[in-house]
Amino acid sequence: MTGTVDWRDTPLSRLLGSRLPIMATGLQWLANAEYVAAAVNSGMMGFITAASFVDASELRDEIQRCRELLSGRAFGVNVSMLPKLLPGDRTEATMTLIMDERIGFVETSGRDPSPYVAALQASGCRVVHKVPQLRHALTAEAAGVDAVILVGAECGGHPGESPVGSLVQGALAARALTIPFAIGGGIATGGQVVAALAMGAAGVAIGTRFLVADEIPAHAQYKQRLIEAQAGDTTLILSSVRNSMRVLRNDTTARVQMLEGDGVNDIQQLLPHVRGTLGKAAYESGDWRQGALSAGQGVGLMRCTAPLVEIVAELEYEADAALARLGCGSAAV
Ligand SMILES: Cc1cc2nc3c(=O)[nH]c(=O)nc-3n(C[C@H](O)[C@H](O)[C@H](O)COP(=O)(O)O)c2cc1C
Structure with missing residues (x-):
């Protein structure tokens, strides 16, 4: 195989306006x-996470800062979005804020985004919906989203109730989808980025690999634990309540898995162990043994903390090297 490939220029990078x-x-x-901001400055698209903020006014301030x-x-x-529309759900208010603020891109996850797609797009916002299963991606495509992300079993966070590995997700998506799709889950090297593109993806979604970036607002001890962790040091919890979550193995996961093994399948009994504020406290204190701390199998592939721009430069170097191994030179930026 010979020739020059510009892996950086895809339907997704064009949609996002990113390098x-x-x-x-x-x-x-x-x-x-x-x-x-560091993500955008490094050539990617980044997403402020609305769920980190207690209300719309805090989120508005963060948007302004960004x-x-x-x-x-x-x-x-x-x-x-929560899997079901429940009392207290803040999705409506958040979407209104996104439209008022003329945000360029939204990443939705959790449930069917159909009720919001047309209004978001009319405000000038492009909608990227993230799912763990192809059938949900097809529903989102039919609803008119601009792109989808399919996450595989390796991913940090929610891989769905019948997790499918990222390599299989990519092949399935390439056969079935017509809109641009990205693959997420376990992607932590440039070679994996090229692999996703080779399968037909228009890009990738990354969470875990970036957790050791200097710009991530978490304690050094937590980042050190991620660096030391092996690929097998994550585990799945909460399948008993059909909300499976891949997290860093720790005291909390041992306790929750014991309860689930004993037949506990009531979220109210599990919530005291897994509530989000415990995770927030762990990021602040560095005590990674407590809390349900989302992390994917990519933890086994991180060697040191670094500014995000350097992590991204390494991914680019590795992607170019992967293409060179295949006999395809990569077009420089
Ligand atoms: C610490 C952490 C927190 C996350 N929080 C969210 C979240 O609030 N909303 C969301 O849609 N995805 C969340 N995710 C999932 C990521 O956006 C992304 O889909 C996932 O990390 C990709 O797989 P990877 O971790 O193997 O790179 C989180 C992931 C991690 C690692």
């Missing part, structure tokens, strides 16, 4: 204005 077809997707408590850091350049907001 690279890479999204630094939502990270509750962690994807704040500084992180998202706008200032980026001197008005476009960025995104992540909206994790």
